[in-house]
Amino acid sequence: MKQGNVFKFLVNGEWRTSSTGKTMKEVTPYDNTEAYEFQSCSQQDIDDVFKAANKAQRSWAKTPLWKRAEYLKKAAAILRENKDEIATALVKEIAKNRKSSVSEVVRTADLIEYTAEEGTRLAGKLMTSDSFPGQKRDKLCLVHRVPLGVILCIPPFNYPVNLCASKVAPALITGNSVVIKTPSQGAVSALYLAAAFHLAGVPAGVVNAVTGKGSEIGDFLTTHPLVNCISLTGGGTTGMSVCKKVGMIPLQMELGGKDAAIVLPDADLDLAAKAIVSGAFSYSAQRCTAVKIVLAVEPIGDELVKKVVEGVKKLTVGHPEDNSDITAVINKSSADYIESLVMDARQKGASEVCPYKREGNLLWPTVFDHVREDMKIAWEEPFGPVLPIVRVKSAEEAVEFANRSTMGLQGCVFTNDIEKAIHISDELSTGTVQVNGQPARGPDHFPFQGFKDSGLGSQGVYFSLEAMTKIKSTVINLRQESYPMN
Numbered sequence: 001m002k003q004g005n006v007f008k009f010l011v012n013g014e015w016r017t018s019s020t021g022k023t024m025k026e027v028t029p030y031d032n033t034e035a036y037e038f039q040s041c042s043q044q045d046i047d048d049v050f051k052a053a054n055k056a057q058r059s060w061a062k063t064p065l066w067k068r069a070e071y072l073k074k075a076a077a078i079l080r081e082n083k084d085e086i087a088t089a090l091v092k093e094i095a096k097n098r099k100s101s102v103s104e105v106v107r108t109a110d111l112i113e114y115t116a117e118e119g120t121r122l123a124g125k126l127m128t129s130d131s132f133p134g135q136k137r138d139k140l141c142l143v144h145r146v147p148l149g150v151i152l153c154i155p156p157f158n159y160p161v162n163l164c165a166s167k168v169a170p171a172l173i174t175g176n177s178v179v180i181k182t183p184s185q186g187a188v189s190a191l192y193l194a195a196a197f198h199l200a201g202v203p204a205g206v207v208n209a210v211t212g213k214g215s216e217i218g219d220f221l222t223t224h225p226l227v228n229c230i231s232l233t234g235g236g237t238t239g240m241s242v243c244k245k246v247g248m249i250p251l252q253m254e255l256g257g258k259d260a261a262i263v264l265p266d267a268d269l270d271l272a273a274k275a276i277v278s279g280a281f282s283y284s285a286q287r288c289t290a291v292k293i294v295l296a297v298e299p300i301g302d303e304l305v306k307k308v309v310e311g312v313k314k315l316t317v318g319h320p321e322d323n324s325d326i327t328a329v330i331n332k333s334s335a336d337y338i339e340s341l342v343m344d345a346r347q348k349g350a351s352e353v354c355p356y357k358r359e360g361n362l363l364w365p366t367v368f369d370h371v372r373e374d375m376k377i378a379w380e381e382p383f384g385p386v387l388p389i390v391r392v393k394s395a396e397e398a399v400e401f402a403n404r405s406t407m408g409l410q411g412c413v414f415t416n417d418i419e420k421a422i423h424i425s426d427e428l429s430t431g432t433v434q435v436n437g438q439p440a441r442g443p444d445h446f447p448f449q450g451f452k453d454s455g456l457g458s459q460g461v462y463f464s465l466e467a468m469t470k471i472k473s474t475v476i477n478l479r480q481e482s483y484p485m486n
């Protein structure tokens, strides 16, 4: 998959260099040294990839389901065998700490195996006409779930292996072929995922992967006539712009979040503080499901803030190879953006209870208390280690505040009163509400969806299987009614 140190792209079962000979280089987030070099795919390359995917799909769809499942299981085993090498790529490309990088690979193998199993159970159904008023039982409807065709899978930088597999595995088991557009930061990690399917013996053209900048090849990819579905995880701006450009094809969009943690006065504050620290700062808060705002219902504000600050002080800051909790954010422009939110909150008088500090792209975990709604940090998604805390007077005020966000991915509520928790869950405009726990996508078979600007459709193994298939029915019109008897 590479020539010298330069990685190739995967087309029709073959690792190739770009037709233009153009490559691009990627630097590590933590010291700006070269991480990898890979192909900058041209429109010609992309055309070749779609043609191959389109051609391979029909025979793949006719491959028995048990056999497709075997390929997936083999790919999962290959990932497990190579978890350390793939983790090295994750460490270098996206500065995820080593332990979390290894778990991303293992979690991905689990996800692929689970998808293989679940996919073999995805059955159609038989419907009969006599259940509808006035009808006789003279029509049998065979309802099948059929593949969509070629799925364009676009993962983000923060889970280039796992969020790629969460699209590829359900697509393959349901008989689709895939074109992976790797994220520019994280491209090699995603290529390793493609390589696992290639090495597992998946037929040529079924799994393809292109590399190149989204800003250069994104439009050509997403508007290509041979794309039958796009599954994208990324920022709201990217998602929205893709939605506006593509025609009438199914879309699965997992976009940004501004997940709120609502802490009620009767909550177990130790539990809440622990979940908030872990939820807000894991992988330096570069998770769509990170806790991005705390709404502390008085009078527990002071006590909660004290416990959160104690937890934050225990976080380690440094190099991903040292398993630091906080590592460099993805690039300079991200660090600059986060800093601009910090300066805005500082200037407008928020209390900096865990102070901001920066060395290059490494940002120390920062907590602002007494954040007000005129501060940008109350609404924006920093995608970096800065946590705003807002004091509110009631649960109703907390819900109203959270619902003013344009995003609606997840939210969480801490309380010992399950009735109140259910009521708040009913009221929050988010795809998921966690009770007494931090927001999280996993376990990966749970449904995962955003309301409002946070997305379109649902992910999660079974829900992705549904998303990557469509219903086809064959109606058998009988000359006489059919009532099977014992």
Ligand SMILES: NC(=O)C1=CN([C@@H]2O[C@H](COP(=O)(O)OP(=O)(O)OC[C@H]3O[C@@H](n4cnc5c(N)ncnc54)[C@H](OP(=O)(O)O)[C@@H]3O)[C@@H](O)[C@H]2O)C=CC1
Residues within 6 Å of the ligand: 154, 155, 156, 157, 158, 181, 182, 183, 184, 185, 212, 213, 214, 215, 217, 218, 219, 221, 222, 233, 234, 235, 236, 238, 239, 241, 242, 254, 255, 256, 257, 287, 288, 381, 383, 409, 450, 454, 455
């Ligand atoms: N809801 C969820 O599940 C998740 C949401 N996110 C959100 O993603 C953002 C951070 O991830 P990040 O990777 O920076 O997001 P981006 O939106 O910048 O990129 C996501 C993916 O889209 C590609 N892309 C960029 N422009 C286009 C285009 N015009 N057409 C097609 N593809 C394009 C990128 O390629 P390239 O890298 O080459 O630009 C990348 O592969 C945050 O806002 C975060 O909340 C992240 C993870 C999960």
Ligand SMILES: O=C(O)[C@H](O)COP(=O)(O)O
Residues within 6 Å of the ligand: 158, 159, 163, 233, 286, 287, 288, 289, 439, 440, 441, 442
């Ligand atoms: O990409 C993301 O940020 C995720 O979908 C979040 O996944 P996680 O909750 O497992 O970190």
